[in-house]
Amino acid sequence: MATPPISELNDRTRTIFKVVVESYLESGAPVGSRTLSKIGGLNLSPASIRNVMQDLEEAGLLASPHTSAGRLPTESGLRLFVDGMMQAAAPTAEERRAIESQIAGSGPIENALAAATAALSGLSACAGVVMVPKREAVLKQFSFARLSAGQALAIMVGADGSVENRLVEISSAVSDSALVEAGNYISARLSGLTLSEALLRLDAEIRGQKAALDQASADLVRNGLAMWSLDANERPVLIVRGQSNLLDETAAADLDRVRQLLDELENKEEIARLIDSAREAQATRIFIGSENNLFSLSGSSVIAAPYRDAGGQIVGVVGVIGPTRLNYARIVPMVDFTAQALSRLMK
Incomplete structure (x- = not known):
């Protein structure tokens, strides 16, 4: 059954429906006709209210979970209330x-x-x-610290002050000076760039032979940046x-x-x-x-x-x-x- 638009409800029906929904949202309990009849301003008998609530139930706006437990709004009823009757209150x-x-x-x-x-x-x-x-982190500083013959710790400081560490596999032939050179190159030449921008800059400088790096250091820079870029794509x-x-x-x-x-x-x-x-x-x-x-x-x-x-x-x-x-x-x-x-x- 299609939910009737709010304009098809007469004033009395609209008022009772609104009171039922608001009472339910406040208490979480089904609302009965006797409870509604005690609310000031309605001026209707429990029997009259029951008739209106029955009409609202047949329209798919209210439902009765038990035979005599009162009624509560259906999902369609809540949607009608939220879209057409709710009076939003600004945050305090x-x-x-x-x-x-x-x-x-x-x-x-x-x-x-x-x-x-x-x-x-x-x-x-x-x-x-x-x-x-x-979003990708923006580089500020970068350094490498050897942990073992085949492993180093890459340390990246972002422009926002964040500090992140990653383990990097390295060749045993990579010297300590190559680690220092790679970190200094990133900090000096690639600071202020995102990871993807830094990789593009590095490749351009290597192709143009402008990168003052030996092959071992260049590979270390590229692998470190690529690892972080991939990691960024897998973040929660x-x-x-x-x-x-x-x-x-x-x-x-x-x-x-x-x-x-x-x-x-x-x-x-x-x-x-x-x-x-x-x-x-x-x-x-x-x-x-x-x-x-x-x-x-x-x-x-x-x-x-x-x-x-x-x-x-x-x-x-x-x-x-x-x-x-x-x-x-x-x-x-x-x-x-x-x-x-x-x-x-x-x-």
């Missing part, structure tokens, strides 16, 4: 400060993304997720924080769903694909329950928003994952604000 000054303070003092971009995700997770009581931009593209928030006081009543959701959160590749699809929307996107295949079994919702670099290009997505019973009016603007804060960080 305290919430904005909590997000911005975590981002501001976090050092390298990956740390800032993890901190922003953790802050968003804590404020929303959901699991927080963020897509990490696929998704950070997940706050899974423990899903185990709140309401989880005991729905342990099977929570276990299913926690299992689904282990599938990082599929989550990354789902979150990345929010790029297409250019703005905050909401997936409710079975609207996405990944979380259809647990009946969970995803709220995600893209963030941009200095050129205005979308480089990643940040969001939350939690039960369909979310405070959408509060969390949607919070996710949007976090995306805006990350966009400012990227400039």
Whole structure:
């Protein structure tokens, strides 16, 4: 059955539907007609309210989990509410400060993304997720230190202050002076370039015989840079924080769903694909329950928003994952604000 548009609901039906959804999102419990009749402003008898709720159930907007347990919104009902009736509440000054303070003092971009995700997770009581931009490190300094006859430690310092180490296999014929020469060459000639740019520069200088390197040092530089470039392509593209928030006081009543959701959160590749699809929307996107295949079994919702670099290009997505019973009016603007804060960080 097709879900009716909000314009087809009369005022009384729309009011009752809105109250049912808001009451359910607040309490997590089905809402009965007697409860609704006690809410000021409706001025309707329980019998009249039951008739309206029956109509809403037949329209596919409400469902009754048990014979006399009241009703709760279906996924279609939640979608209608979110798209046509929800009144979003901007993040409070305290919430904005909590997000911005975590981002501001976090050092390298990956740390800032993890901190922003953790802050968003804590404020929303959901699991927080963020897509990490696929970007290459910019070289600042590089050095090699021999560990054994056939192995050296490559040490790269990035322009953002990050320091990374990798083991490099070397020929036993490579001298200590060649290691020093290779590190000095990278630091002096290739500083300020990305890894791929550095490799192109190196090859151009070798072809033009401008590289003041012997063959052993040139091979060492090329192999070290190539190893790091390959490693960058295999870095994790998704950070997940706050899974423990899903185990709140309401989880005991729905342990099977929570276990299913926690299992689904282990599938990082599929989550990354789902979150990345929010790029297409250019703005905050909401997936409710079975609207996405990944979380259809647990009946969970995803709220995600893209963030941009200095050129205005979308480089990643940040969001939350939690039960369909979310405070959408509060969390949607919070996710949007976090995306805006990350966009400012990227400039």
